[in-house]
Amino acid sequence: MDEFWVFGYGSLMWNPGFRFEEKRTARAFGYRRSLCVHSWVHRGTEHRPGLVLGLDYGGSCIGTAFRVASSEKADVIDYLRERELVTRVYKERTMPVQLADGRRVPALAYVTDRSHAQYAGALTAAQAAATVAGAVGKSGPNREYVLNTLAHLKEMGIRDHWLEEVAAMLEAGGGMSARA
Template sequence: MSVTVSDNAESIWVFGYGSLTWKPGISYSSKHYGYIKGFKRRFWQGNTTHRGTPEQPGRVATLVPDSTTILWGVAYELKGKEQIQAGMENLTNREMRLGGYTTYVIDFYRRESHEYPIPTVVYTATPDSHLWMGPHNSLDQMALQIVTSHGTAGANSDYVTKLADFTRKYIPEETDEHLFLLDKKIRTLLATRHNVHKPSEKMNSKHLRPAKVHSEMVSIEKPFCIAKRISHNDEACDRTVLEPRVEMQRDE
């Protein structure tokens, strides 16, 4: 389905539940936290540009019908012909041409005014999308796929962790167990990969600091004294000289 915006429209609302929440990328006149009814968020849409490649697709959020739930997010109000045109052109390219989404109009309920819903454009994917991936066999495998995928906008893992961080901070009403559990699994994998790739603690020349000079003095026999001692002619020889003791220190 494609939403057509009238040239005479004074304003239009767009609802974000994925990267649009923390990275809208458009100019807008106002921003409101709130929710839509009858949908849940799932990372079932593939992505081969911003968060993945054709060889290693990433996963991004989409809406899945569920009459028992509400989904929190952010709605942006675009006002005036110029702002509406620029914003919708940007989103059409980002969400539809590159993202494989389609558009619907859904009622949005603002946090501060539950009684009066606002018709809002939302971008979502369906199984008809050429990038549709659907559910994974397990959330662990989904997390692994996300951790190993990257696109032009950065790591696929950032897409999920930044969405989770934003939601915790600004939308504490949200109780999306799917999002928060996936976020936890991704962070665990990232921590494990970081520890596996930490430099070895084995001592080598990089671990040695410049020689440390001690104040303690040690006796060292002069080379020419050794020769005189061997020839039994060492009466006038001062066999020792005081030198500072030197040690190489391991860089902890």
């Protein structure tokens, strides 16, 4: 039986937006979670971009794998393409992920396109906080996205020291006047 899995590493972990039959902690190898994508739609605009997470090359990433019923597969793929491929800053990939129980399964994931104009690359925590602070898109404030994602990571027992530093700056009001 072919199973259909989706791998989430950012907002998909806490707001998948689709029905699933099973949810498991999983790790993707060869990619890391990175706040490296300028958001022009969901958490910012072209004139005041925010930042969202992407899977960027290097390391590994612990996230959430969702098993979707075969009967829901086409609808879930359509939904995810509408959500994740709005500006084509992500590439849709099927990649192996390792579930917490040791099984390896293929999962649909969205990987950052480094050649895209929205790729932010490596930023300092201060640069990221300045970008996130005050940015708002059709899905809400960028600050909310970062803090919700970090809270979910903590619930899962995942430490992301760099993202924690960005959040601390946001909570302290940092970055507001540093906007370019």
